[in-house]
Amino acid sequence: MVPNLTLTAPHEAENQIEISLKQSLQSLQPSLKPPFSLTIPNPDEYIQLNHAILHAILTQPHFSKTHVKHLHAIITDGYATFLNLLFNIVHHLYPKLLGSVKHQLIWVTDEMIQVSGIGYDALLISLLRQIVGGDFSDDNLWLCEKLVTLLLDKWDCLLEEMPHVLCSGLYVFLRVLADHCRVNGEKFESLKRLEVHFCVKIVREEFHLCMKIGRDFIRLLQDLVHVPEFKSIWKDLMLNPSSFNTLGFSGVSQIYLTRTSSRYALLRITPAMETQLRFLLTHVKLGNQKRHLMWFARKFLNEPDKETVVVDIVRFICCAHHPPNEIIQSDIVPRWAVIGWLLTTFRKKSCVEANAKLALFYDWLFFDEKVDNIMNIEPAILLMVHSITQYVEMTNTLLEFLLLLVDNYDMEHKDIIVKGVSLAFRFLESKGVIQSLDILTSCPTLSPSLKEGLSRLLSSGKPESSKEFLPVLSQPGQQTV
Known part of the structure; x- marks a missing residue:
């Protein structure tokens, strides 16, 4: 036998x-x-x-x-x-x-x-x-x-x-x-x-x-x-x-x-994870995704230590899964919705949650339209914009995190980061990913201080420093942002 x-x-x-x-x-x-x-x-x-x-x-x-x-x-x-x-x-x-x-x-x-x-x-x-x-x-x-x-x-x-x-x-x-x-x-x-x-x-x-x-x-x-x-x-x-x-x-x-x-983002996603995520983002209609997400969580995120995989999944969705226009314009569950759900799966506030947000925004910090792909930065802006009506706290949290990154991620190279993030916002607007940045800068339900900080950033000003936010790159040994 x-x-x-x-x-x-x-x-x-x-x-x-x-x-x-x-x-x-x-x-x-x-x-x-x-x-x-x-x-x-x-x-x-x-x-x-x-x-x-x-x-x-x-x-x-x-x-x-x-x-x-x-x-x-x-x-x-x-x-x-x-x-x-x-x-x-x-x-x-x-x-x-x-x-x-x-x-x-x-x-x-x-x-x-x-x-x-x-x-x-x-x-x-x-x-x-x-x-x-x-x-x-x-x-x-x-x-x-x-x-x-x-x-x-x-x-x-x-x-x-x-x-x-x-x-x-x-x-x-x-x-x-x-x-x-x-x-x-x-x-x-x-x-x-x-x-x-x-x-x-x-x-x-x-x-x-x-x-x-x-x-x-x-x-x-x-x-x-x-x-x-x-x-x-x-x-x-x-x-x-x-x-x-x-x-x-x-x-x-x-x-x-x-x-x-x-190809590097693919390295940290097992083939089984990739298959399920691509199916979800290619065949499942928005509104029908809950049971698929729950099954995915039970199979791949069922232990507290496995929360770190969320960082890898966010990076995969942003960098390695770029759906064609016919999917983007359809009623298939969009990338930003899956990422939004992933950010709610953390059992408590931790550096892992912060790393997941960093994975979402990382290409924003150094964005150059000649080098970078707009699809890498699209999920973050759409998640912020689409969350305003029902989940404005998500928008507030993400925008606050991004502004703090700009102000604190690497003080020695802050000019590069200010330029990158500002260019990312403008490029997304110019390509019609969002109709206007006024959706954020004039939103009545967003924190006034965040709207003010974003307006300063977009005009190439420098956001105010935050004493409670620890720099990552300028202070080796600190926890990740």
Whole structure:
């Protein structure tokens, strides 16, 4: 009997990928034992043999070295077929895979990096996406440890062949390290040391890779300024940029003005989350979204620690889900409505809630119409405007937060931020996203002080300072805004 790859509930249908792999192994099992056939397989036989060998590697650990030697002997396409199968297993099945299969998956991934198989970079990035933010289960921590160790072990190879994988790894581990640093316990210590070592190694030795990430590198880094190694990095970023030995890097403003690619926002959303969010934002009509949102919350946000995932989801919606005009102009639930709901899911006021608002407004702070995408800043303005009639407190809260960001986020680069936010408002108005900024500046239910502050900002004035709001970038070690 061919063993299973996944643990499937009685009411669930078996996945077609697993069925295909099992059928191939069942029919070719006698061929997977030495001596191997010297006959060159035709294209269909080649695909089936790749299926059978992969299933055998994942479910027969004691014979995995024999199976991988067999694989090496038959390969004619640079491992592209085999790695595509591996990618699909990770993308579609990873959460349901048996523990022993997951161990073998990491082992064979290592093997594919060693032979520079075509597509191993996509496999590694798919594995990184399976790390869940705010999840402190043994299984999730095990995956963190295995992947950060693999990236460190294959450092030279990745740096030469696939440096974008190291960029992706840095983005992921900066983000999850912030979660891991919020908790104490012996089981976290060795993992935190590994994650710190990996991130610091990239920043100190290959800073040009950090620059490729763009401004979200700074957003993630600021959550770690209380960690001594990152506090030192932060100090050098602010005061001694030449210490990074990167040609052309003169200061943090360069990174601020570099938009982060949407592929990084995708890294912190599991494929299962992405599927549900895209379905919600593509097929569900406004007014019918409540049960979908409740189901999503039960599945993905059901524990207090998982609230940090909301920050990632907000960033994903703003930066990586840009619906076409026919969706925007339809009655499908809009992005701003989902973000508004997400901002109400926090059980208490916290730095996580503030980080979610920062994720919503982050591209506003450095907006440049020549570089940035209007779709990244659209949800925030629509959420503020559409909340005025029934949920004006949401509008007040968001506008207050934005004005405080302008006034306090980075005092050394306040001119850039004032220009960016002011330009974002004007650009949204000029493109017809809102009819007029008077909707905010003349709204009778908005706080007079906020309307006054917004008017000053729009006229390139400086909003008044707020003593109760702590600067983030100018004071390393403080909690995030």
